[in-house]
Amino acid sequence: MIIETNKLGIKMEAKSINKPTPVNLAQHAYWNLDGHSSGNILSHKIKLFASSITPVDNELIPTGEITPVAGTPYDFTTPREIRSQIKSAGGYDINYVVDDTGSEHLKKVAEVTGKKSGRKMELWSNQPGVQFYTANKLNGVKGKDGAVYENHAGLCLETQGFPDALNHPNFPSQIVNPGESYVHVMVYRFTVHH
Template sequence: MPISIKKEHFGKTKNGKDVNKYTFEGGKTVVSVLDFGCAVSNILVPDRKGKLADISLGYDDVAGYEKNFPYIGVAVGRVAGRIAGGKFTLDGKEYKLDINNGPNNIHGGITGLSRRLWKAEIQGDKLKLKYVSPDGEEGFPGEVTTEIMYSLTQEGALTIDYTATTTKPCPVNLTNHSYFNLKGHDDDDVMDHVVQINADSCVPLDDDLIPTGELPDVSGTPNDLRSPVRLGDRESEVRKGNIDLTYCVGDEGELKYVSRISHPPTGRYIDTHTTEPGLQFYTAKYMTDAVGKGGKEYKPFASFCLETQRYPDSVNHSNFPNTILRPGYTYRQTTVFTFGVLKG
């Protein structure tokens, strides 16, 4: 059966605007996306016995996504991650942004792209969402037009294609901020998940969670995840946040295999391919004040994120991958999350 997309009303924003849910059906995996924040709201994946579970954290109503301090499921930007001190200098001019995470700016500001209503269009078996961010929004220069295309194969590969253009030079670094638990969104830990990330180096952070600028080799450290590691076997490091870093996974522009997260008891796994140079692996250490689907209180270390992106605070580090988009050029990113079941 070919993939089809079903549109249904999800609710209204506090300003009375309609929010719709778009569900990809017809394959082994079922995925739902909202036009509010481009949020991936549901991912139903079978285990090795064929039992479906919703492995994606989310909310039952629009109000949850309007609040959504953990950024559950949404697209984040204009710049994903932290910008040190909420400021940067571009072409000789300093720009000051909202401070919304300690002393820093995070994920594009107080509203960013994640709390906006996007224009949605079904194009056959694909869903295109578009948002035009006006010049000066959240303190960023330029009118930036962002389009995100979602598609799903019958075998369970969810592709997210991003493009953006601008009228003035501006940093752009987009990602999706879905939280996963392969046992189901309502489970309380991920320590029995197995992680493998193909990265020889990583991006360490200072006490304010800003990159130090170094890109050290992971060999001999808890951040060496090149061979499969059960999170529970490094639980103390996970709980300290020492594994929650951006990993350097290869050159920008090349679609490459960068990680597998699996749950041996159920057999479910997520493979990640991306054109981005960085993969932020986050085990929800700072999850707080989030009551999700079915009234479930989401807890720290009960989920994980796979944020494909350029490195955090790249705009302030000349040795990091470029995040400056200029007029006449197009920002492009492709990430593919493949949901499957382990053999055996």
């Protein structure tokens, strides 16, 4: 849904009819703010309003820990280029714990700016986590207008409940009980800065 100028909203809803049901929906759009055929997103600057991650094991399943990003290649609490430490991280595909601002409404999740275009995207959501993914596996994927997408051609910011929450009691519950509703809201705001 379009809301106000330069904003895009996404609302996902689900209801449990007769049994407690785990629900954790995500929206997996790829973004390249310099344009879909402009190469990779490594020069994009990103700030994540998230001071912790939920680390994963070798199978990419969360371990149940919540660890601070300070002093690690996962620290984007101040804006920096994605390429700055991507080699030490091996590419990004991890759930970040969105900082609790105390707001009962939407929390700011991320700010991303394309270096060439000056386009800036801000993301707000009501979810406790965001999966930051840097398209680490793209390899010769044909896209629109004949463009070919290679490794890191786009980035994803998927707001969500924490993955595998069902198996980790310390994670926020993703169970929707009968009569309750799951409501997931994302709002994007786009501006241009030169």
